[in-house]
Amino acid sequence: MMRFSRQTVRAIMLVSLACVGTQCSQAPPPPPANTGATPAAGAATASPAAQGPLGSTLPGDADFSDNPQTLQALQHDFDVFSWQSFVALNWTALADGSADPQKVIGADGDNRTVWDSYKEPYEVFLPDGSQPPPWGQQELPAQCRNIGPADGKLIQMTQKVSDDVLDVAGQPFGTGPLVDQQNGRYVRYEIRINRDTYDYIVQNTLFNKEGQQAFTKLVQFPSGSSATAQNPKPPVGALVIKAAWKVVDPAQGDVPGRFHKVQAYVYTRASDNPPTQPSCELKTMGLVGFHIAHKTASAPQWVWSTFEQVDNVRVGHDAPPGTKANFHDPSSKYPANTPPPRPWNPNVVLPPDKRSQVTRVIPIDDATNALNAQWQGWLRAVNKDSVWQYYELVSTQWPTQPKNSPTGPKAAGEPAPVFLANATLETYIQGKTPNVSSSCIMCHNNATTTNSKFSDFTYLLERAHKKGGDNR
């Protein structure tokens, strides 16, 4: 595989991004909207002058023990934590991937994001189990070379669970592909891991099966903590993202100004059933779903935030006339929350009457809706054309009993809310039936290493291969 240094090709990528969507401009990007930057109080990295609470610093811990102690008050605190994380992760990135202190999120409408330079698991768990390349380099499958910028985003998962993991977890997840209304195309998924997660995997040789076998300790990813006078730059801790993207094509009725967009290589693996050749296309993709899992000192069961584009299951706020929901058509007779008919072939454009009909089974609660309106307002205040105002938090799942013994009967820490699903990521397992319906923590509690040991709530480690390849 070819290797590219991220830093040398970033500039190309930025120019191509400035030209995505409706506001395609040939001119260089405008000067920063906000140059009189002052660092936010207590921030580890400099943030621009006040834009409401918008800042580029990821919250380190989720410790709200000082606040009024009711379930609702704590839920609110965790929801604010989620929004802070969403904004910091989607903050305008500099060429090296770090947050641009000069440019507020969405100042140019859309922007290249900080998490875009996080690693993908396929870059870490290599087929031959070898040491992954250092942070900051990307490898592309052969089909994706020479058709666009060398470090374009690569999106390849066509179902929620990748092939590598399906071997281990099997079909009981009951998932299937999701197909958008506008284009009849499969939604694509990607996973990204931050530096602290990557470092822990590499330092402990957890990137191959032999390394996992040799690792006799309990897998414990690092936790984020909050800045203090003694420790002004605390670790962020392990943070993992799972994102869902759909094709955005104005010719098919998509409104590009309502999506965060990237130019991405859409890679389809070879498959026997149905017979599919590996392929790679460069497409404009819009973000429709966004999971964040973040391990913090006060939440060893991790904090689970999930966001969606506002038009997923209904037409959201301020939509121009004619806007259609991404995954719901009131006139369609296709049964709700049901995967498309087999065979599942990601290269086929599905006819309108077979496209996904998704409804939200558990409504977003009033308090979260109110918080969403507030943050969307702050994002709009930066730039009335900011794409970020069209995202909403579904909820945050957090452990109400985080200190429960990890070897005891309630190690999962009694998550609240009990059930949580993203309509684009847990589409087919929404609801309120214990052990059947989606609960982030309860399902991730079953995640293991390749040698069947608890892997600290992340399924990442199941992707490891043998040294020299599994068929060796």
Next chain:
Amino acid sequence: MSSNQDLTDFVGLSAILTGFGADDLNPQFSPAPVAVEYLQTLQSKVDAALVSRMLSTYQTISGLPPAEQPAAVQSQILADPQLGPVARNVIRMWYLSIWYTDYSDPNNPVTGFSDGTVVSSNAYTKGLAWDAAQAHPMGYSEMHYGYWATEPPPLDSPDDNS
């Protein structure tokens, strides 16, 4: 409908009946409080006058020094011919998450456990029998994968009985 006072009394009485702490039975931040469901079940299955006599009897008992309360629950509630069977059924409900319909004959081990209803799917996951045994109900585990290979925490570990 149950008042807050009813819930407080019900949880306080249940703590003495089950041996679990009131905070374990009704944790401060419980996202799906089973105590509320159990009280509603009790109130919908048992004659209202009997339930309110049981709760008011307990309310008086709760004014006693804590060390004297268990004996008072024994003599005034469990030994009472009408309240005793109801209280025993409350214990079963907490441990097994089942309301036994024939609670009037708890002394008959055959009919006393014949017909019952699982209170709810939420309650099914929260039976105290599982906590007491450091186990989990069939098909639902909040323990980490592979827990069976490690030594369980001490039985009295305070944080595991929610």
